[in-house]
Amino acid sequence: MSTGTKYIFVTGGVTSSLGKGIISSSLAKLLQARGYSVTIQKLDPYINVDPGTMNPYEHGECYVTDDGAETDLDLGHYERFLSVPTSQANNVTTGRIYQSVIEKERRGDYLGKTVQVIPHITDEIKSRIRLLGKTGKYQIVITEIGGTVGDIESHPYVEAVRQMKWEMGKDCLVIHLTLIPFLSTTGELKTKPTQHSVKTLLEYGVQPDILVCRTEHKLNKDIRNKVALFCNVESDSVIEALDASTIYEVPILMEKEKLDVVVLNKLHLPIPENIHLEDWKEFLLKIKNPKFEVQIGLIGKYVELKDSYKSISESLIHAGAVNNCRVNVQWIHSEWINEENVAEKMAGLSGIIVAPGFGKRGIEGKITAIRYARENEVPFLGICLGMQCAVIEFARNVMGKTDAHSTEINPSTSNPVIDLLEAQKQVTHKGGTMRLGAYPCRLNEDSKVYSVYKQKEISERHRHRYEFNNEYLGDFEKAGLVASGINPEGGLVEIVELKDHPFFIGVQFHPEYKSTVSRPHPLFVGFVGAAVEIGSLKKVHSH
Numbered sequence: 001m002s003t004g005t006k007y008i009f010v011t012g013g014v015t016s017s018l019g020k021g022i023i024s025s026s027l028a029k030l031l032q033a034r035g036y037s038v039t040i041q042k043l044d045p046y047i048n049v050d051p052g053t054m055n056p057y058e059h060g061e062c063y064v065t066d067d068g069a070e071t072d073l074d075l076g077h078y079e080r081f082l083s084v085p086t087s088q089a090n091n092v093t094t095g096r097i098y099q100s101v102i103e104k105e106r107r108g109d110y111l112g113k114t115v116q117v118i119p120h121i122t123d124e125i126k127s128r129i130r131l132l133g134k135t136g137k138y139q140i141v142i143t144e145i146g147g148t149v150g151d152i153e154s155h156p157y158v159e160a161v162r163q164m165k166w167e168m169g170k171d172c173l174v175i176h177l178t179l180i181p182f183l184s185t186t187g188e189l190k191t192k193p194t195q196h197s198v199k200t201l202l203e204y205g206v207q208p209d210i211l212v213c214r215t216e217h218k219l220n221k222d223i224r225n226k227v228a229l230f231c232n233v234e235s236d237s238v239i240e241a242l243d244a245s246t247i248y249e250v251p252i253l254m255e256k257e258k259l260d261v262v263v264l265n266k267l268h269l270p271i272p273e274n275i276h277l278e279d280w281k282e283f284l285l286k287i288k289n290p291k292f293e294v295q296i297g298l299i300g301k302y303v304e305l306k307d308s309y310k311s312i313s314e315s316l317i318h319a320g321a322v323n324n325c326r327v328n329v330q331w332i333h334s335e336w337i338n339e340e341n342v343a344e345k346m347a348g349l350s351g352i353i354v355a356p357g358f359g360k361r362g363i364e365g366k367i368t369a370i371r372y373a374r375e376n377e378v379p380f381l382g383i384c385l386g387m388q389c390a391v392i393e394f395a396r397n398v399m400g401k402t403d404a405h406s407t408e409i410n411p412s413t414s415n416p417v418i419d420l421l422e423a424q425k426q427v428t429h430k431g432g433t434m435r436l437g438a439y440p441c442r443l444n445e446d447s448k449v450y451s452v453y454k455q456k457e458i459s460e461r462h463r464h465r466y467e468f469n470n471e472y473l474g475d476f477e478k479a480g481l482v483a484s485g486i487n488p489e490g491g492l493v494e495i496v497e498l499k500d501h502p503f504f505i506g507v508q509f510h511p512e513y514k515s516t517v518s519r520p521h522p523l524f525v526g527f528v529g530a531a532v533e534i535g536s537l538k539k540v541h542s543h
């Protein structure tokens, strides 16, 4: 049965938000740096089929893969760390597991049997875990189990892990991520919550092989030995995970703790001597020692919850490193921007990003901010809804179509410059019915975007229903808003830009999903570069 693939499970204990995604990504990075092909999968215990229908307040950003899966934002970390694309198979939810079991039951696949959590649900979980191994592309598959051990809803997943460990023996190992809290009153690190959390795992029949312990203070030998003794793990398998100043530091911390070496030993895999982290370390050095600093305004409607724009803020960090620059993001709520206060709110910004989004709330504030960026030559990047707002702003304030709008917001506008395609008008379901995933785009060679990408054909990921209305294309181009990127198949406008502006680009797709540490996205690199330039020009002017 073994395909030669090794499986690593990462579970979480004590509390949520300990950073299983970052630990999984960091371990994967180290294994990749030693020459192994690795992928990471996330199993989410909620009933939604995917997070696509969830409000960002509930779930943070919805990350989109090339194959159009709407997924958990941890997949964004996986791609940013590894630069290897993920797919639908990398994120599975309880909703999806039950959906396929129920479909099989209706088809009669279970031959009259009673369909039960064990074995049918657990079999389905196990087959989803093995799916990535079966592609033959990966030597190691890391599976992160969402939630905290002990939650009712993660129980079937932990049971699937128990069964796989039993079936696969040394081809499989479990890493448990826990917390060692520090009690400031007594000045002590406490191991009891970790002991209890491991006991809970043991009740489910799973003995963790490695404990990664989040902590604010270093773990001394005594603490490590104590945890090891109480939790039946070797003391070199008690790994300290100190709080880090940036998530990109974590692979280096894990390397110092020899997490990769312990893992490879336990999986009986050879440990290549060289570990290629040179580029990673150089990137870290750059983000820690920037030469410049810029202020970028990120205008959206979920700014209270920064996870809603995770990929955008990470893309800005990657682009900052290329430009030797620290990017300070000012989160500005679009609902609070109006014509009276826009100049004050945008003061001091060297660049403005208008974020993706859905629905009416805050839309006029976004349009007002875009007008400011256009008229004051502030570098602007509009993403998805941000691009649509740029089109609306231009139609209203340059072309004089004062009621121009998107039919998403005003279905009865007489100038629907952003509209649904005929095919989309028939859609009544919400889940998975947008234009999703990678689409090709051809760039106009005489354009800003071409000078940024330096290639003619690009592929970018989408997540939207509404589109630029091509009936207005001629009018826009005459007035100076150029369609510089077109989908070669259907002729849809994917990019608009202004000719006489230092940097004014709106993209219908989401470039932020494709920026990684080793491949920073050209649009963000260009945008931050333009902001650095404008920022320094402004400084010169003010002297």
Ligand code: GLN
Pocket: 355, 356, 357, 358, 359, 383, 384, 385, 386, 408, 463, 464, 465, 466, 467
């Ligand atoms: N609401 C817009 C649409 O559906 C934009 C979506 C987005 O910004 N992701 O077309």
